[in-house]
Each structure stands twice: as C-alpha cells, then as structure tokens.
Amino acid sequence: MLTSDLVGYCAASLTTAAFIPQAWMTWRFKRAEGVSLSMYVIFIAGILMWMTYGILLQAWPVIIANIVTLVLASFILAMKLIYK
Amino acid sequence: MLTSDLVGYCAASLTTAAFIPQAWMTWRFKRAEGVSLSMYVIFIAGILMWMTYGILLQAWPVIIANIVTLVLASFILAMKLIYK
Numbered sequence: 116m117l118t119s120d121l122v123g124y125c126a127a128s129l130t131t132a133a134f135i136p137q138a139w140m141t142w143r144f145k146r147a148e149g150v151s152l153s154m155y156v157i158f159i160a161g162i163l164m165w166m167t168y169g170i171l172l173q174a175w176p177v178i179i180a181n182i183v184t185l186v187l188a189s190f191i192l193a194m195k196l197i198y199k
Numbered sequence: 200m201l202t203s204d205l206v207g208y209c210a211a212s213l214t215t216a217a218f219i220p221q222a223w224m225t226w227r228f229k230r231a232e233g234v235s236l237s238m239y240v241i242f243i244a245g246i247l248m249w250m251t252y253g254i255l256l257q258a259w260p261v262i263i264a265n266i267v268t269l270v271l272a273s274f275i276l277a278m279k280l281i282y283k
Binding site: 118119134141146148149150161164171 | 220228251256
C-alpha cells in the first residue's frame, strides 16, 4: 500500500471516529443546546455529496467512511431536534 | 471539469462551511459545554492527516479545504478550553 493511501485511511478513520464522543456525550447528558443545528444540517448535506463523489468514482473507502459519518452525524442531529 | 470533481468541490465546501455556524454559536454565547472536547481533539488530528495526504499527493483543493477546516475546528477547540 502507498504511504499516501495509509495516511488517507488514517485521516478518514480519525475524522469519522471524532463524531463518536460527540454522539455519546449528547446521548449521555440528553442535552444538545451547545451543538449547532445549522452545522449538522450543512455537514450532512456535505456528507451526502461525499457519498455521491465516492459512488461516481467507485471509491469504496470514501463511500464506507461517509456512511459511518452519516450515521453518527444524523444521530447527533436527531438528538439536537429531540432535546431542543 | 469532470462531474465528479464538481461534486467533490461542493462536498468539501459544505463539510468545511458546516463548522462556521458552530464556531459562531460558541463565540456568540460564550458557552461550549455541549461541545465534545474529545471530538475536536480527534477531528483536528484527522484534519492534520488529511493535510499530510494532500501534501503527499500535491492536491491543492484537499490542502486548502483542510487548512480552512483546521482554523475553524481549532477556534472551536480553543473556545471549549477557554469557556469550560
């Protein structure tokens, strides 16, 4: 595997995993007033575009990383809407 | 320009711009207790890896998008540390 591929996989894993503690914190404390609704709406739109990009290029790592991020970001957005 | 390139630029613009409302909200209300410290530490580590990936591939759109995201995410992290 190329060094750049390895760095790319590490990067994708980190920027995806980053949403786990936010999802956990929002769920744990049942509070989301510090989380920006606009951020998650725009972010999810961006993730759907990244998935489209991955599908157009048949790039499975891009598709899979963005499916996981989509699930986590959608969960945070749902918590924001439920606990507002 | 290829359709996939266009979709990629839209995706990068959205996932970068998404952090503007969160940065603004945290700054405006001087509160960050709903924002996860771990999320931003892991996310910034991921962004630094994405920048390394962009540099290795000499991919300027990747480098530029991640510089902007790094600035916004670092600002949110700084607010989190200041207002904790």
